[in-house]
Amino acid sequence: MLHIVFSHTAEQMLKQAFKEKLTPFVGEIVTYEPQLQLGDLINDEERLRKWAEVYQIRTNDTEIKSVGSSFKQTEATLHQAIQGHDRIVFWIGETAADELAFLRLLDSLGQWSQALMLNRIRGPLLVGELIPENVDQSFLPVPLSKDSYDQYCEKWKEVSKQGDKLRIREDDFVYQFVDYSHYDVQMMLHIPETEPVKMAVVIGEMYGAEPHLPYFFFVWRIYQLAKKGMIEIVGEEKGIRQTYVQQIK
Incomplete structure (x- = not known):
């Protein structure tokens, strides 16, 4: 079983739960954290420039291209990991960061697989804020149907067309697109x-x-x-x- 989480804090939480044998399930854990709440979703380099501005990091075109290439390699590695497992569970909290990362990754796969499963974490806690002892209670994955896969891919294309905006989550995969101010x-x-x-x-x-x-x-x-x-x-x-x-x- 492959567990895909969208923050490093969530990865550490799951690793601790597995290490202490607090769950009846185990598996490989991988993190995908592209931070898509702001910036251009079509042009990765432009989005990385925006993040460099936000974090006040001095950079140049060569460094941006290098980070962009590393990002693409991360996605390629994820694709290989997904192909090597018969069950893939996406852990998604009620945040724009989790949902948007999930949408992008799903769209990048290029095709649906019956191995894909969605585990939604409901409530005020982020996935990474779950207590390892309670992880088992939050593990309720459901199969991702072909229709749902297609709908999520269409949603990603729809969101991507909104341009360089700040994305605020209003409901499940529903966002408000606003100026950075x-x-x-x-x-x-x-x-x-x-x-x-x-x-x-x-x-x-x-x-x-x-x-x-x-x-x-x-x-x-x-x-x-x-x-x-x-x-x-x-x-x-x-x-x-x-x-x-x-x-x-």
Whole structure:
């Protein structure tokens, strides 16, 4: 049995459960974490450039192409692993990251197989947040029918056509496509005009409310607000925990 998860935390959780023999099932575990919540879904290099911008990583075209090639190799390795197993279980939580990665991987396979199974994790917890002792209770895989496979592949094509947007999950495989500034107004509510506040506090509030996005997405948005002249950043040279932000009157 092959278990495909969409985060490294989920991989570690399953590995611990298997190591401690907490489940009646075992198998090989592979991780596929392309982070498709933002960026162009058709052009991998453009999406990688967007992520480099978000994470504030200086890069060049050669490095982007190298990462893109590595990403393609990861998918090719996954395809080989899938072909070598008679049962393939996708562990999918209620997050855009899990669902979009699943859609892309499924579409990239090129054909349906009766070995494919879907294990949905319902509720507020991410797959990686499951307690290893409770994994067995969350293992309820269902076969993926040919009709469902075709529908998911069509959904991937539909989502991909929306362009370079931020994707917010509204329901199972239903997304809102918005500009990257979508959370800026909400973020400004955490930044007072009267006195500076620690940037880490503002980012922590936003990440706590929207954990489906990376922490550094909100760091990036802070700097975008500063570029627009809406806020001032003070003490940046001291590191993020000692940096303050304040609205510009």
